[in-house]
Amino acid sequence: xxxxxxxxxxxxxxxxVPHQIISGAxxxxxxxxxxxxxxLRRLLAMGxxxxxxxxxxxxxxxxxGTDPDFTGDADLGAYIxxxxxxxxxxxxxxxxxxCAEWDLGGFPSWLLTDDAAAGALRTxxxxxxxxxxxxxxxxxxxxxxxxxxxxxPVIAVQAENEYGSYGNDAAYLxxxxxxxxxxxxxxxxxxSDGPEPLMLAGGTVPGLLATANFGSRQxxxxxxxxxxxxxxxxxxxxxxxxxFDHWGVEHHTRDAASAAEELAGMLADGxxxxxxxxxxxxxxxxxxxxxxHDGQAGPEFQPTITSYDYDAPIAxxxxxxAKFEAFRDVxxxxxxxxxxxxxxxxxxLTPRTVDVQFSLDLGAVLDGVPAVLAxxxxxxxxxxxxxxxxxxxxxxxxxxxxADLHLDGLADLATVVVNGTLVGRLGRTQADPGYGxxxxxxxxxxxxxxxxxxxxxxxxxxxNFGRHLRDSKGLQAVRLAHQHLFSWAHAGLDLTxxxxxxxxxxxxxxxxxxxxxHRAVVDLTEQDAGDAYLALPGWHHGHVFLNGFNLGRxxxxxxxxxxxxxxxPLWRAGANELVIAELTLPADAPGGPIExxxxxxxx
Numbered sequence: 076x077x078x079x080x081x082x083x084x085x086x087x088x089x090x091x092v093p094h095q096i097i098s099g100a101x102x103x104x105x106x107x108x109x110x111x112x113x114x115l116r117r118l119l120a121m122g123x124x125x126x127x128x129x130x131x132x133x134x135x136x137x138x139x140g141t142d143p144d145f146t147g148d149a150d151l152g153a154y155i156x157x158x159x160x161x162x163x164x165x166x167x168x169x170x171x172x173x174c175a176e177w178d179l180g181g182f183p184s185w186l187l188t189d190d191a192a193a194g195a196l197r198t199x200x201x202x203x204x205x206x207x208x209x210x211x212x213x214x215x216x217x218x219x220x221x222x223x224x225x226x227x228p229v230i231a232v233q234a235e236n237e238y239g240s241y242g243n244d245a246a247y248l249x250x251x252x253x254x255x256x257x258x259x260x261x262x263x264x265x266x267s268d269g270p271e272p273l274m275l276a277g278g279t280v281p282g283l284l285a286t287a288n289f290g291s292r293q294x295x296x297x298x299x300x301x302x303x304x305x306x307x308x309x310x311x312x313x314x315x316x317x318x319f320d321h322w323g324v325e326h327h328t329r330d331a332a333s334a335a336e337e338l339a340g341m342l343a344d345g346x347x348x349x350x351x352x353x354x355x356x357x358x359x360x361x362x363x364x365x366x367x368h369d370g371q372a373g374p375e376f377q378p379t380i381t382s383y384d385y386d387a388p389i390a391x392x393x394x395x396x397a398k399f400e401a402f403r404d405v406x407x408x409x410x411x412x413x414x415x416x417x418x419x420x421x422x423x424l425t426p427r428t429v430d431v432q433f434s435l436d437l438g439a440v441l442d443g444v445p446a447v448l449a450x451x452x453x454x455x456x457x458x459x460x461x462x463x464x465x466x467x468x469x470x471x472x473x474x475x476x477x478a479d480l481h482l483d484g485l486a487d488l489a490t491v492v493v494n495g496t497l498v499g500r501l502g503r504t505q506a507d508p509g510y511g512x513x514x515x516x517x518x519x520x521x522x523x524x525x526x527x528x529x530x531x532x533x534x535x536x537x538x539n540f541g542r543h544l545r546d547s548k549g550l551q552a553v554r555l556a557h558q559h560l561f562s563w564a565h566a567g568l569d570l571t572x573x574x575x576x577x578x579x580x581x582x583x584x585x586x587x588x589x590x591x592x593h594r595a596v597v598d599l600t601e602q603d604a605g606d607a608y609l610a611l612p613g614w615h616h617g618h619v620f621l622n623g624f625n626l627g628r629x630x631x632x633x634x635x636x637x638x639x640x641x642x643x644p645l646w647r648a649g650a651n652e653l654v655i656a657e658l659t660l661p662a663d664a665p666g667g668p669i670e671x672x673x674x675x676x677x678x
Contacts (some may be wrong), residue, residue: 099353239278635678
């Protein structure tokens with residue numbers, strides 16, 4: 076006989092019995108597959124009876140023209156099955172938009188190359204919906220066949236995500252709900268929004284359960300939700316018990332006692348809850364997003380750091396925190412059940428340092444990339460680059476009087492070289508004092524008969540929330556004084572995965588771009604096993620790859636994060652390759668030894 080999970084008035088009923096959901100968010104795409112079971116067992120040990128996960132569209136389909144990948148770390152079906160085997164119910168939030176401090180809110184960056192769709196994101200516009208339909212045709216069957224109604228663990232599925240914080244296209248939300256039903260979703264459908272009248276009015280769908288997202292003042296939040304939906308169970312779909320960090324901003328923490336008190340109030344009042352996050356994990360690779368708030372001086376861009384520790388009860392590396400113990404105590408006291416014991420604490424590698432052995436000039440690497448010629452500067456998306464670095468080169472006749480060079484629409488960070496000499500660096504964010512404000516431009520001298528202008532752009536996370544969501548990378552235009560400069564040669568390096576590198580090709584580029592790729596080797600024995608944290612105290616900004624896996628972005632002048640999490644499954648007995656893609660320092664001046672530490676430094 077199939078289990079049942081339904082809404083009956085102000086109760087959830089599981090097999091006909093009133094049921095309280097105590098769930099925690101653990102995103103499969105932020106945890107290496109080899110650690111899924113460990114993290115889910117820690118969630119069980121906290122007392123949870125369910126796990127919630129978003130589905131990140133771009134994680135499965137980062138590049139256009141390829142079928143979505145559901146293997147390895149992207150095997151959503153295996154993750155759901157594992158959770159069910161461990162005794163957890165599963166709540167799935169498939170988007171297509173997820174926010175989640177994830178690059179472009181989960182949308183694939185190639186979507187921005189379809190102007191009609193990109194101009195109508197999260198609306199009922201057919202150009203946008205056509206892409207969503209194609210994605211859902213591949214995704215939703217994986218979820219549908221694992222529903223409770225078919226003997227699986229999935230008890231509920233979300234339609235879109237916090238839509239009331241963005242818009243009020245009721246036809247779009249109905250299309251999302253109808254699309255899920257048409258593809259076989261027959262378990263509970265729900266929406267989640269902030270507990271404010273405008274958000275609930277714009278984000279809810281008649282006939283679907285409405286849930287609320289908040290971190291405090293739970294009684295007020297549920298009262299507002301009840302005013303909108305008086306005859307339904309109360310559930311906090313995102314209980315913000317911690318918070319995330321931006322580069323250049325202090326690390327966020329939340330007192331365990333205050334979060335536990337809020338939780339106790341919810342459970343005592345009969346509410347259901349989903350911890351956001353129970354275990355945050357890591358924005359490995361290029362996946363961290365960004366926020367962009369409207370300040371007095373205009374949009375303020377705030378890229379998110381690599382760690383998604385979130386000050387959650389289960390820390391980034393699986394460590395059980397004081398918040399975990401406080402939540403476990405509250406849940407046990409409320410339910411009268413003693414949770415299972417957690418797995419043992421993660422092992423650690425012995426601290427050590429390792430020196431760089433080989434270096435490549437970034438310019439030399441880009442010289443080996445076939446150039447793309449175009450009159451106007453092309454975006455990363457138009458160049459087929461998800462994230463990484465792109466070099467834009469043009470020539471200008473001279474000599475010319477000194478003038479200001481303007482980089483219109485600079486997405487993130489730029490290094491400007493004129494006639495082989497570094498002129499300066501500009502940035503969209505002021506997190507790094509080494510980069511001037513992009514809006515100020517740079518004064519350049521063009522004193523040669525033919526002057527070469529080279530602009531190397533490094534991408535940061537795409538905006539994942541709000542009205543600036545359509546966030547392309549690269550350059551929109553370049554002007555010398557008032558004059559647009561045309562005829563550009565582009566060469567790009569996508570750092571989503573480690574590119575092929577020839578470490579014997581050590582000659583420098585004719586034009587220096589002040590960046591490099593560096594290789595080091597760490598030898599481990601069979602007895603060496605465990606997690607580690609990598610610190611690069613003498614380096615500036617870039618990405619670190621461990622045995623081909625992108626651990627994420629380091630950015631020392633910005634902070635607050637000073638170490639990158641390198642989980643145990645990524646290491647192996649024998650030689651381990653570390654590749655540093657340093658995007659600011661010149662290749663002939665690497666930052667110094669790499670430190671392998673046994674504890675994190677998140678600022």
